[in-house]
Amino acid sequence: MSPSSSVRVRVIHWFRRDFRISDNTALNAACAAGAEVIPVYVQSSWHRHHRWTGSVRQEFLCGCLRSLDGNLRTAGGRLIVRRGQADVELGRLIQETGATAVYFNRDPDPFGKEMEGRVARVCAELGVESLGFKDHFLHEFGEVRTGEGGPFRVYTPYGRVWRALPKALPGSVAVNLRTPAEVASLPLPELSSWGLAPSGAQPVEPGERAARERLRHALEGPLRSYGDDRNTPDGQSTSRLSQDLRFGLLSIREIYNRALAAREGSQTKTQRDSYDKFIGELAWREFYGSILAVWPEVLDLEFNPQWRGLPWGEADERFARWTRGETGFPIVDAGIRELLATGFMHNRVRMIVAMFLTKDLQIDWRHGEAWFMRHLVDAEIGSNNGGWQWSAGTGADAAPYFRIQNPWTQTKRYDPDGAYIRRWIPELKNVPGAVLATEPSPGLRMASKYPLPMVKHAEERDRVLAMFASHKERMVLV
Ligand SMILES: Cc1cc2nc3c(=O)[nH]c(=O)nc-3n(C[C@H](O)[C@H](O)[C@H](O)COP(=O)(O)OP(=O)(O)OC[C@H]3O[C@@H](n4cnc5c(N)ncnc54)[C@H](O)[C@@H]3O)c2cc1C
Known part of the structure; x- marks a missing residue:
């Protein structure tokens, strides 16, 4: 299947979400093909229009591409950047360079897979190979x-x-890429090239x-x-x-x-x-x-068909308060503020925050899922959807819908001295842990600049249980 090693061929390595030169399956295969390797990243405009695109992840991506370009240079190559639709741009690059194959690591997501199909068709039309590798x-x-x-x-x-x-x-580190000097490249992408403004967040170092x-x-x-x-x-x-x-x-x-x-x-x-x-x-x-x-339909529908059609609420002002970290539930607000400040949220807090949105506010998990996709640096379509559906009680291995985490009890268990909450909510810096983990009596504030809890957990618990129960009853009657 692979091009003969006796002939010096040109192979395109299409970088997608595999921004490294160590143990990169498709890149190593391209080098092993005895080839001049043309490493390319195609910056698509898809990101600009999609509701899941946010600045912080694109900023991180730009840093990864800079680091990748530097690493490729030490291996005798450099990153070629093109902008547009991957199948069209790769087709152009094949014609410009006379490449005989396009190698890439398979993307597990439906959108990535769809593009792989299109690239394969373009390659077939041009009479060149396209080879996808397991890597992710x-x-x-x-x-x-x-x-x-x-x-x-x-x-x-x-x-x-x-x-x-x-x-x-693990495999080896790529060497001897021999990227031909004449192949033209656009400058490495900047955040502004997606039409996005800086996030202000400080994620971990890329690369x-x-x-x-x-x-x-x-x-x-x-x-x-x-x-x-x-x-x-x-x-x-x-x-x-x-x-x-x-x-x-x-x-x-x-x-x-x-x-x-x-x-x-x-x-x-x-x-x-x-x-x-x-x-x-x-x-x-x-x-x-x-x-x-x-089951790619999980992107739109509940994994468990029993829970399709639940009357979830819309992204109203209550949702907006949740996205600002102003619910009055310190553990929820600390999680949201950690995410806004760093592009990351701890797993335990992701569960608390997601359960709060779906169970205490009864807002559609799809709104929370999309908001996480925009703000997480690690946003991964499958894991994010799985985490949201788990929290909503609708997913694979669902926490049964009647198991509803109480944010106050969760605080007592996982942040008993309040260190996490105080780190992310400066208004609460003088409030002791025991107070942060206790539902305030009606009308009592934790701090003058911090809001009262927007709902009562016990009441919302009853409300969401009734919502699930009445849906279940309707399903049986139908
Ligand atoms: C509502 C919700 C949304 C989530 N969205 C994402 C997401 O978009 N991207 C993402 O990578 N993870 C997501 N997770 C899973 C988990 O929260 C993160 O993977 C984890 O917090 C990342 O931190 P870590 O690398 O320190 O994880 P560690 O605890 O060190 O785990 C190591 C690795 O295992 C994987 N992993 C860990 N927990 C999970 C899990 N529950 N599901 C799937 N993979 C897991 C991750 O790749 C992680 O890096 C989500 C969880 C919830 C509840």
Whole structure:
């Protein structure tokens, strides 16, 4: 299938969300083809129009592209930038350069897959190869199957099969790209080229080097006690690698194999269990990726058909308060403000914030999903949809709809001394933890500049339970 290694051919490597030169499956294959490699990134205008595009992720992307260009230069190449629709631009580049193949790593998302189909058609028309490689996941959805050969609908058995499958080892660092000097490139993209204004947020440092440093730090630090600490939102209790997986700054093979090695070198059971738990989270990512691949309709509809057509509320002024972090529920507001300030939110708080929107305010999970997509640097279509549907009680492995987290109890359990809340809500800097975790008596404020809770949790709990129950009844009658 691959071009003969005896002939010097030109191969295009199409960068999409795999912005690294280490263990990059398609890039290594392009180099191995004995080729001059033309690494290209096509900046699409899709982002400008889509409701999921936000400044902070595009800023991070620009940083990743700068870092990638630098790394490619050390490997004898450089990043060629084009702007437009990928299939059209790649077609042009093939004709300009006489490339004989387009290599790329497969994208797990429906939009990415659709573009791969179009690129394959253009390549076929021009008589060149297009080769997609598995790279983003350790196991793509077709590999993790039930006994009957079908896809899993729940995580626990999926995780068991996923763990038992043999896993690939990391590959090498790309060298000798030999990108031809005459290939023209646009300047590296800037935020303004998407028509976006700066976010003002301060995410972690972009690029492959910074991501590898994060991995080292996580393995030697937080992940050792991940089993016990991962639900603590203050400080770093988790790996903080989600944006690196999202943008492919590190390969999943490198992360998995290094976590496995750390597990094997563990001194204590606590450490071993912690690395195990972390590996289980990597499987969650692939589980949600497979749900999206098999049932792409989850982007519009509830995964569990029983809950389609629930009378969720619209994105009204209450939604606007939630997006500003002004609900009067300190743990919810701290999460939103962390996200606005950094492009990241801790997983435990994502659950609390999402459950608050769907259960306490009964607002459609799709509004929360889209807002997260705009503000998260790590926004990943499958994981985000999975997390939102889980929180709404409508998803795969759904928290049954009647299990509703109480934000005050959650605060007591996961931020008992209020350190996380005070970090993100300066108005509450003098309020003790016990007060932050207790629903204030009617009319009593926690601080003069901080709002009263916008709803009473107990009342909203009853209201949302009634909403689910009456929908269930209607479904039975129909
Ligand atoms: C409402 C909601 C929305 C979410 N949206 C996203 C999203 O857009 N992108 C995203 O990557 N994660 C999302 N998650 C999952 C999770 O919150 C983040 O992956 C995690 O907080 C990232 O921090 P970390 O890298 O320190 O994670 P760690 O705890 O260190 O986990 C390691 C890696 O495992 C994966 N992972 C961990 N937990 C989950 C999970 N529950 N589902 C899927 N993958 C997981 C991530 O790739 C993560 O980087 C969402 C969760 C919820 C409840």
